[in-house]
Amino acid sequence: MKHLFKLSISSLLVLIAAMVVVGNTASAYSLDRLSGNNRYETSAAISKKGWKDGAKTVILVNGKDVAEAAVAAPLSKKLNAPVLLTNPNSLSAATRKEINSLNPKTIILIGGKKNISDKVIDKKIKAKVKRIGGKDRYETAALVAKEIPSKQAVVASGEYLFDVLGVAPYAAKNNMPVLLTKPNSLPAVTKKALKGKSSTVVIGRTKAVSDKVKKQLPKPKRISGSDRYDTSAQIAKLMGNKKKSYVVTGKNKIDATSAAALAAKNGGNLLYVEKTYVSTSVKVVIDTNKLTQFTVIGGTNIIDNKVGSELKQPIEHLLVNKKVAVGKDYKAAKLVEPKVKFAFSYNDPKRLMDSRAVPNFEALMKAAWKDNVKLYAQSGYRSYDRQAELYNYYKRTYGEKYASRISAKPGTSEHQTGLAMDVTSPSVGYDLVEKFAKTKEGKWVAKNAHKYGFIIRYPKGKENETGYAYEPWHLRYVGKDAAKEIYSKNITFEKYVK
Numbered sequence: 001m002k003h004l005f006k007l008s009i010s011s012l013l014v015l016i017a018a019m020v021v022v023g024n025t026a027s028a029y030s031l032d033r034l035s036g037n038n039r040y041e042t043s044a045a046i047s048k049k050g051w052k053d054g055a056k057t058v059i060l061v062n063g064k065d066v067a068e069a070a071v072a073a074p075l076s077k078k079l080n081a082p083v084l085l086t087n088p089n090s091l092s093a094a095t096r097k098e099i100n101s102l103n104p105k106t107i108i109l110i111g112g113k114k115n116i117s118d119k120v121i122d123k124k125i126k127a128k129v130k131r132i133g134g135k136d137r138y139e140t141a142a143l144v145a146k147e148i149p150s151k152q153a154v155v156a157s158g159e160y161l162f163d164v165l166g167v168a169p170y171a172a173k174n175n176m177p178v179l180l181t182k183p184n185s186l187p188a189v190t191k192k193a194l195k196g197k198s199s200t201v202v203i204g205r206t207k208a209v210s211d212k213v214k215k216q217l218p219k220p221k222r223i224s225g226s227d228r229y230d231t232s233a234q235i236a237k238l239m240g241n242k243k244k245s246y247v248v249t250g251k252n253k254i255d256a257t258s259a260a261a262l263a264a265k266n267g268g269n270l271l272y273v274e275k276t277y278v279s280t281s282v283k284v285v286i287d288t289n290k291l292t293q294f295t296v297i298g299g300t301n302i303i304d305n306k307v308g309s310e311l312k313q314p315i316e317h318l319l320v321n322k323k324v325a326v327g328k329d330y331k332a333a334k335l336v337e338p339k340v341k342f343a344f345s346y347n348d349p350k351r352l353m354d355s356r357a358v359p360n361f362e363a364l365m366k367a368a369w370k371d372n373v374k375l376y377a378q379s380g381y382r383s384y385d386r387q388a389e390l391y392n393y394y395k396r397t398y399g400e401k402y403a404s405r406i407s408a409k410p411g412t413s414e415h416q417t418g419l420a421m422d423v424t425s426p427s428v429g430y431d432l433v434e435k436f437a438k439t440k441e442g443k444w445v446a447k448n449a450h451k452y453g454f455i456i457r458y459p460k461g462k463e464n465e466t467g468y469a470y471e472p473w474h475l476r477y478v479g480k481d482a483a484k485e486i487y488s489k490n491i492t493f494e495k496y497v498k
């Protein structure tokens with residue numbers, strides 16, 4: 001086993017899947033992975049992928065502390081130079097090998113001598129060596145910025161390096177340097193570097209860059225998310241491109257440093273994920289920007305293969321609950337009315353569903369009626385505003401505590417995604433009530449919904465996991481594979497996703 005393991009991860013480039021047809025729209029989905037046995041090999045693999053024919057310049061940075069080099073990507077883009085990691089005190093073997101293969105004329109060390117030692121360059125290195133480094137990350141960022149003349153700059157927090165790395169491809173795309181600030185005070189070196197700039201893009205929440213600092217910046221525009229994952233999604237939204245997305249762990253900044261340079265070179269996005277799942281805000285941007293090409297950075301010990309299926313089917317796997325909001329702006333790509341029997345006759349947006357769920361829901365309903373099960377659709381899509389009305393009605397009527405058990409705060413309802421449909425039957429007076437579970441229709445749904453890619457989203461006795469009381473009528477589309485697994489293992493969607 002050990003031998004097998006070694007063999008499988010020692011290949012630097014592992015192509016794990018390519019060109020899978022998604023749904024009936026035949027959009028090309030591609031997924032590959034760049035990884036090595038350690039951070040230096042991964043960094044070399046990234047370089048190999050982006051700079052097959054060598055590079056005139058190589059940027060060499062500390063592979064143990066990327067605080068000074070996190071701003072390197074715009075310079076990397078400008079000089080068409082890969083960013084290689086090395087042990088800060090001696091040149092790492094994989095790095096040396098890659099430098100030899102790139103055959104650069106110039107090597108630029110980014111960081112002060114305390115950050116990356118002169119010792120990384122020895123006699124065997126023939127290239128000219130240049131250092132861009134100050135006494136700390138703020139000064140180093142300012143010195144790197146000097147190399148990228150621009151009227152604009154990105155300003156990010158020196159204490160939130162995930163944001164710095166996350167925004168680097170955006171800065172590179174727009175030929176803007178990234179300058180660093182402390183959360184509550186603008187360092188003098190940064191202030192000086194901002195002289196002559198006409199506008200700035202500020203990254204991160206006020207915790208990272210306070211309003212006090214923001215006020216001192218020229219024409220600041222803030223981009224932020226609720227966490228690093230969301231921030232990377234917001235940046236991708238801003239990039240607006242459908243080029244490749246580079247998927248990096250949100251747990252460790254190291255791999256992102258070389259990946260940001262590759263993303264910058266190719267104009268791609270940098271998206272942060274958890275080890276085993278993709279957060280809702282990232283799934284939303286994948287869906288709305290129709291991102292279909294992904295390169296996962298790092299081995300399966302860092303990002304599990306499971307993430308691949310979530311990238312491919314972001315909507316099926318979209319987790320929305322009390323803790324995870326889909327947000328005010330989320331709209332399903334295409335809402336369609338399924339051709340099924342409804343429990344009401346009037347026209348209403350609640351007849352609609354996400355088009356990807358529709359054929360499956362129609363098949364489910366057809367199968368039910370074939371079994372002489374009188375199933376009616378009651379409530380599908382609900383806009384953010386409609387959910388707000390509904391929630392406030394329950395709150396007024398029953399008080400906040402009870403309202404939150406039976407209804408979702410706006411932005412946290414699955415109905416907003418168009419992936420959920422409440423079903424009912426004449427046997428319960430077309431109501432949405434727990435006793436539906438005891439009816440012929442309720443029993444049929446519980447036994448068969450998974451065959452069509454639907455789950456009973458809020459099962460009995462799982463309120464502590466889902467946050468909701470038992471709802472035998474609320475069906476959620478998750479795709480057939482996920483539904484079968486959730487059904488057979490008798491787990492909640494929360495458990496399945498994470």
Ligand SMILES: [Zn+2]
Pocket residue numbers: 415420421422473474475
């Ligand atoms: Zn519902």
